[in-house]
Amino acid sequence: MTHTSPHTSSHPPSPTLVLTEQLIARRSVTPDDQDCQDLLIERLAPLGFVCETIVSGDVTNLWAVRRGSAGTDGKLLVFAGHTDVVPTGPLDQWHSDPFLPTHRDGKLYGRGAADMKTSIAAFVVAAEEFIALEPDHRHAIGLLITSDEEGPATDGTVKVVQALQQRGERLDYCIVGEPTSVDTLGDMVKNGRRGSLSGKLTVKGVQGHIAYPHLASNPIHLVAPALAELVAERWDDGNEYFPPTTWQMSNIHAGTGATNVIPGEAVIDFNFRFSTANTVESLQARVRAILDKHGFAYDLNWTVGGLPFLTPRGDLSQALGAAIRQETGVETTLSTTGGTSDGRFIAQICPQVIEFGPPNASIHKIDEHIEIAFIEPLKNVYRGVLLQLVR
Numbered sequence: 001m002t003h004t005s006p007h008t009s010s011h012p013p014s015p016t017l018v019l020t021e022q023l024i025a026r027r028s029v030t031p032d033d034q035d036c037q038d039l040l041i042e043r044l045a046p047l048g049f050v051c052e053t054i055v056s057g058d059v060t061n062l063w064a065v066r067r068g069s070a071g072t073d074g075k076l077l078v079f080a081g082h083t084d085v086v087p088t089g090p091l092d093q094w095h096s097d098p099f100l101p102t103h104r105d106g107k108l109y110g111r112g113a114a115d116m117k118t119s120i121a122a123f124v125v126a127a128e129e130f131i132a133l134e135p136d137h138r139h140a141i142g143l144l145i146t147s148d149e150e151g152p153a154t155d156g157t158v159k160v161v162q163a164l165q166q167r168g169e170r171l172d173y174c175i176v177g178e179p180t181s182v183d184t185l186g187d188m189v190k191n192g193r194r195g196s197l198s199g200k201l202t203v204k205g206v207q208g209h210i211a212y213p214h215l216a217s218n219p220i221h222l223v224a225p226a227l228a229e230l231v232a233e234r235w236d237d238g239n240e241y242f243p244p245t246t247w248q249m250s251n252i253h254a255g256t257g258a259t260n261v262i263p264g265e266a267v268i269d270f271n272f273r274f275s276t277a278n279t280v281e282s283l284q285a286r287v288r289a290i291l292d293k294h295g296f297a298y299d300l301n302w303t304v305g306g307l308p309f310l311t312p313r314g315d316l317s318q319a320l321g322a323a324i325r326q327e328t329g330v331e332t333t334l335s336t337t338g339g340t341s342d343g344r345f346i347a348q349i350c351p352q353v354i355e356f357g358p359p360n361a362s363i364h365k366i367d368e369h370i371e372i373a374f375i376e377p378l379k380n381v382y383r384g385v386l387l388q389l390v391r
Contacts, residue, residue: 015128016379017108017372019043019121021101024110028083030151033060036083036117037145040064043124044143047131054163059148059155063164066131068139068390075172077390078142079123079382080157080346082149085112086364093366107369114370115363118378119177120145126382130390139390142171149342157342161349171350173316173389175382176343179360180335185374186324186381190355191317192241192336193343196305197272197280199287204297207256207264219266220254222296227268229290235278241310242275242336245283275336276308306340309347315389316352323384324356327377356381 013021019039026034037060041051044064054061068074088098088111096102098111108118127141148156164171180190203223208216227249235245247270254266272283284302291298311317317334324332343353358378362368 014376016118016121016125016375019124020108020113020118020375021110023083023117023121024101024108024112025099026083027099028085028112028147029087030084031057031059031148031155033083033147037062037147040120040124040143040145043128047128049141049143054160056155056159059146059159061147061156061160062143062145063160064145065140065142066127068137068141070138074139075389076140076142076170077173077175077386078144078171078346078350079127079175079177080144080342081116081120081123081177082146082156082342083117083120084147084150085115085117086150089366095367098368103372106372108372108375109367109369111368113362113368114179114358114360115368116177116179116357118370118375119179119357122375122379122382123177126379126386129379130383130386134387134391137391141386141390144174144346146342153342158345161345165349169349171346172352174343174346174350174353175316175320175385176341176346176353176355177357178341178343178355179357179363180355181357181359182361183359184328184330185358185371185377186328186330186332186356188333188335189317189320189324190336190338190341190343191312191334192276192310193306193308193338193340194242194245194273194275194336195280195308195344196340197274197283198303198305199270200301200303201268201270201291202299203266203268204299205262205264205266208262210260210262213262216262218262219296220263222294223266223268223298226291226294226296230270230287233286233290235272235283235286236275237277238275239277241312241334242277242308245272245274245278247272274308276310280304280307306344309344309353310336311347311352311354314352316354316385319385319388320354320356320381322388323381326384327380
């Protein structure tokens, strides 16, 4: 494992880069924030942000707001993100310590460099620069930061959203700093995400000797035609923003391990990734209708991993697209691909939620990194949105 000097340039590092490196150096594996949020508070409080720490279980959350001159009549733009990172994986496979920010070949290496400590640093510095330019800005700026996005996500953003709902707090715009770009900074932003609905289907049979099938009932045979029908079903056609809903099996378990025993039950795990063209209730009803048609006994348990959300084209997407274009020359693409994010929680109290951050090719991988040349432009895009929507 090599250790390369963090700063090889003769120019002093930018404030965004310095803060990014300070955050990377903290081993904030979910749910341990490792005082990352305290570091943010040290920067935000002198700017006039009212900073509130909300602890739930082992999770630390930060809600920080700086009100504008319009007071409660103004709009509120929130930057949202997470200080927690995924585990490093085998340390001997990293080319440098994952918690020692390291520069090599124009890239900054470290766990969280892309997902998403650079975005958080860019939020803070963008706010600092904007307030210096517009100290009497009309509208409000907020930050919603959690240490439970990469984990169960049960004590993080969802808890802050619940607290804000109880207070009647209104969010108008939210940018989530997830790494959404693909080939270059700004080429893709996420204006929605599909929902996730999982099911565990247990099909009841009768165990018996394989030589006497008339004395048993094989649950694999019973369920196979229904599974074929579920695979072939077209759940919807999607819409302008979403691809069609998909249904996939992830696990099938049956049998005792012996080759001469008909199993007594079969268990199938499956998952929907679904768009706003469907609902949890409609998908559940259609699955049950197909299963019931085949006439076997079963149990079915559901888990809702997240509801879909969608932000149609509007003020936020236009402002973000304009800021990206001005800073990078790139025409961004709106997309709803990928997994779930904390945007699904924020969308419950905010009509316009869009995710935008650095390229995502290295996230969760060995040698996670970000192009150093993207760090200042990322901050500048966030500042550009503030100039359009908050001043």
